[in-house]
Amino acid sequence: MVGQLAADSIERRSGVSLWRQIADKILHAIAIGDFAENAALPPEVALAERYGVNRHTVRSAIAALVQEGVLRAEQGRGTFVLSRKRLSYPIGARTRFSAGLQGQASERHTVLLTSSVEPASQRVAEGLGLARGTDVIRLETRGEADGRPVSRAAGWFEARRFAGIDAAMTATGSITVSLARFGIDDYLRQSTMLSARHADAADLADLDLQPGAIVLVTVSVNVTPDGQPIQFSESRFPAERVELKLSAL
Amino acid sequence: MVGQLAADSIERRSGVSLWRQIADKILHAIAIGDFAENAALPPEVALAERYGVNRHTVRSAIAALVQEGVLRAEQGRGTFVLSRKRLSYPIGARTRFSAGLQGQASERHTVLLTSSVEPASQRVAEGLGLARGTDVIRLETRGEADGRPVSRAAGWFEARRFAGIDAAMTATGSITVSLARFGIDDYLRQSTMLSARHADAADLADLDLQPGAIVLVTVSVNVTPDGQPIQFSESRFPAERVELKLSAL
């Protein structure tokens, strides 16, 4: 006996199919460490009995997770866990992407996907303390750990002050280093709003998720030590691969 | 024109039904303030066209939200928004339940549901720095704002040190005040782990949710100013009614 899946029941006529709910439960069990890497899942008939559903329904759930790269099924042997526990992503006053993931993933980096200049929307202007419509630079980035996307972020900077930050980001691959080129040696996370929702079409593509997944969303403002706003950002994290560790803000 | 719903598409064959996805989108739009209280939703045919689905599918989504108490439909007139924006629940070093919700809800309180003594599980023991199996008191509470549940928490305290905290909680209705009776004038949130998942059967009952809803889950340890653990807790928040505001120390 290796792992223990939650025995609580599942909901019918909920708008969420039974196989999706069971897949979520298996993901959760793996995420909290109920199954070690390469551990065998209970046989399909046992899972079916535990959740009170047909074996084929369990198979649908497993098929989705195999498709997702979480499980590996071997005929005659069993079904095995491929992926490790969720990454624990730190959120704090001095959160820096790669620093906090040390020891959890052997390889990690941030990719700049697109950059553009646009007029500040209402919320971006509010966050940065600018007039609405002021030109801002938008950087779209993706954070990856061991080749899997673990975050997708959009960051906005005042265009006049940070002209060329997109090039710096491309060259250095780091927001922190890029900001240093503009004389920002230190910055703090001023405020963070946190919510969760179902992944939409953009999330599915950006984070390589399967439909029905859940994303955590943070909206935050970074400021200099003297309180001057420099960056407004919205980040999305796949809840099945990441949990957030709130440290001293 | 009053509100603006996200134009992005919805996912078919995802394990999450179209009506559930549309209900989620409407909830989100209300939550971020796209619709004022008592504002009219676009007519069903308009919504159906926007999402590329049949009118009856939109009606299923609306029916679920009416059932949930979020919308009110009036034949011949339209469909109207009942509930306000999400509560912004503060999470910080000194988070106290009711203090942070001032101004967002006219009435708020914490109800003690059950209390019991049990041997500490592995994670509770770890969090409190006790040996596994040590007796701990478990308090189950529900936070309500304007009559609607906004949180459901389980808190564990060392039984020997905090004997009678359940009675104090019943009498005072406040964890903070109860702890003061044991000489704890101040305490800090040491660490918080944050995740999100689909609501299970217990969440549905505890938080008065509809199947398919999403809950935010925090697991945290409170300590005295000199670092001594006093409380281990797990809280669940309905993502459709609450967002978390991570504040500074």
Added chain:
DNA sequence: TATAGTTGTCTATATCAATAGACAAATTTA
């Protein structure tokens, strides 16, 4: 080698989810 245990595939059936169209009922507006 035989047997038990496991995943894979097939057929069949019932129920839920989604589409389609028509019209009724209530409200607002011209």
Added chain:
DNA sequence: TAAATTTGTCTATTGATATAGACAACTATA
């Protein structure tokens, strides 16, 4: 009052979801 707009109800059909049972294919082990 008449017309336009909107929600409510009904029937019918299609596709996805879930159940049920049987058996094949593969693996490990007695």
